[in-house]
Amino acid sequence: MRLSRYFLPILKENPAEAQVMSHRLMLRAGMIRQTSAGIYAWMPLGLRVLKKVEQIVREEQNRAGAIEVLMPTIQSADIWRESGRYDDYGKEMLRFEDRNEREMLFGPTNEEMITDIFRNTVRSYRDLPKNLYHIQWKFRDEMRPRFGLMRGREFLMKDAYSFDLDFDGARKSYNAMYLAYLRTFARLGVVAIPVRADSGAIGGDLSHEFHILASTGESDIFYDVAIEGIELAKLATGGSNFGETVEKLQSLYAMETEKHDPATCPIPAENLRHAKGIEVGHIFYFGTKYSKAMGAKVTGPDGSDVHVEMGSYGIGVSRVVAALIEANHDENGIIWPESVAPFKVALLNLRGDDADCVAACDGLYEQLENAGVEVLYDDTNERPGGKFAVADLIGVPWQLMVGPRGLKNGVVELKHRRSGQKEELSAEAALAKIIG
């Protein structure tokens, strides 16, 4: 993409309204624009990251056997009355009447709707297990929306819902999601700590929150350092040792500070880490809460009706984008993990009015595009200093800089954004390094 044809509304100044780093950097880097309190439009650069996060989440849901559907944003109040949550939900639920005076709402979550779909379509235990998910915009009418995407009102969420015949099945479905979440965050290039959440009476220990480590996080966690060492390769799904793998992982210590007691903590102090985190996911087994309230039953093996066992599994997709920035930035801007970077490389022509530089850059641009590399080509006439600053701000992994002096010596400059390392090398060598 040529910058001259792109739409990258960079802000030169720090926006006064942005209190947290991700909000500030997303506004400055031209990723989002606020359209109302707590509601944002995604500019092209931000949308690219959002779509990449969404796609990784999707792939790991699919790998775990969940099946994608898409439920609408607008729901009828009726199903919420059936579950008993319509009156409970409070002012965070955006409610209204349609032109025929039917009570409707903008969905903050979808337990009721998916249970309604399930009861109308599934009849037999033979059709179980099922895990249906969607990735859809939700609305929660926060009293004081703030911190940009961290506590916005309209937000993108992946929510999955599992249906099983019995508790053993439900536990398997839960564990598959647990593993899928660890895989998802590993692919997003961050450490996410699965913290056991108190889910009250139902389901005992089958509730975990996932917190991305970031020094600016709101949550405060003690955890076993071994969690940091969990590698994607070890999180293979399925296989005979699936249950074992998950139980081993779930036994690793992780606790919110308010529940952490040094006196009873089961692991040695040298293995314990204390850090801040941002909650981006929650998985939750809730048994027959909705299936009983709404009559979601299947015929069991013995011919009798059974209320299905359910769980729900959420990831705040748009919130993850902000959390990734909180976990990956420096004083100059964002530092994207490779897997979600909006572009892999920024190609900077340091002299937009020099014919040799233009020819060299055009050639490199073509080669990168032909190799399938996502490249943002700064072909404008801005000063080099401005181009460096923008490239650092938007945080793509590589910066490939072409200037007249280097060209005379047959070299270009390649900078790695995360390490800050720069080197002069031939164009061929630089391309080989970027294409990888």
Added chain:
Amino acid sequence: MRLSRYFLPILKENPAEAQVMSHRLMLRAGMIRQTSAGIYAWMPLGLRVLKKVEQIVREEQNRAGAIEVLMPTIQSADIWRESGRYDDYGKEMLRFEDRNEREMLFGPTNEEMITDIFRNTVRSYRDLPKNLYHIQWKFRDEMRPRFGLMRGREFLMKDAYSFDLDFDGARKSYNAMYLAYLRTFARLGVVAIPVRADSGAIGGDLSHEFHILASTGESDIFYDVAIEGIELAKLATGGSNFGETVEKLQSLYAMETEKHDPATCPIPAENLRHAKGIEVGHIFYFGTKYSKAMGAKVTGPDGSDVHVEMGSYGIGVSRVVAALIEANHDENGIIWPESVAPFKVALLNLRGDDADCVAACDGLYEQLENAGVEVLYDDTNERPGGKFAVADLIGVPWQLMVGPRGLKNGVVELKHRRSGQKEELSAEAALAKIIG
């Protein structure tokens, strides 16, 4: 995908509420489920088609130089007051107050919001032309929602907005979208007739509606048969003869029946066709209507402020899915164009309890998946007749059938859904034909 693990809520009976074919077939084939009047949840099979249509629309927008953003569904009433449309819009606009008693609405379209974003971000004529589009759910509160996705309330739309310095630029932007639309529909495997729409005083002839030909369509059109012969290859974008190409295309006769006059029709009767169509797209130049009302200006080359010239370009993405079915079905079900088929092939094991059939099918399934072919593998124990009926109903292009008798003779059966042609051939030959 194994059908035993999939979620395909087929209906055996014709749903009484469905009056039009696409609605009936989408419900029967388990593509959608109604959740409220005019509001639908997309089941896995339907979502696959929706995403393919969306992706083709996206690729052709990108090819034409439009840049993707994503605006939120919820908008502030304020910007609609600025444009003067808040009071005009009527009851089709879903309006409500948030918890802080601010007037909000669920966006039925986005001229106001994109103009607001533009005026806050773009300053100079040097940043023009720009064409920003998004693919987002919209809501229009129809008094009597009906015909399934044809006249639903929550629907997916691609809407693009162009910004130019002057009319010549605006015409170029318009023509680029005109060409992109023809390419889009050609790739979707349908004939779409661009009918000149009366856009009133502004812009003269710069308004076209695109109608997909279907005998069940609501619109009634006379058009030059040459339009049916427009091939994708001839719709190359850019190039020196771009303007010429578009003008030639736009000169082909196409008129809604109410405006068609045989006495003055400029083409010979033998070149004239009369058909029904479904409107799925509309492109529209409206000049400075919103830029003047909302103060969207750039600094021109001479330093003075210029209100930008705008156009908008919509495609009803979810409506296209229904229109494709209206244009592609027979008495047994849907017949998908290859480019949007939810799967390329249905692999039918005709004897789910036969070990040889299972082994043969498992092998074919693996080979198809490894070749990157999207395959729905009916591995259930249903009777063959039921499997044939479902495969015909969901309308994937190929059906690969494996039974014990054929296996003994070293053959499988391959059926082409559109032509109905069946042949017995070796598994290798069948794979070669499907993989293509």
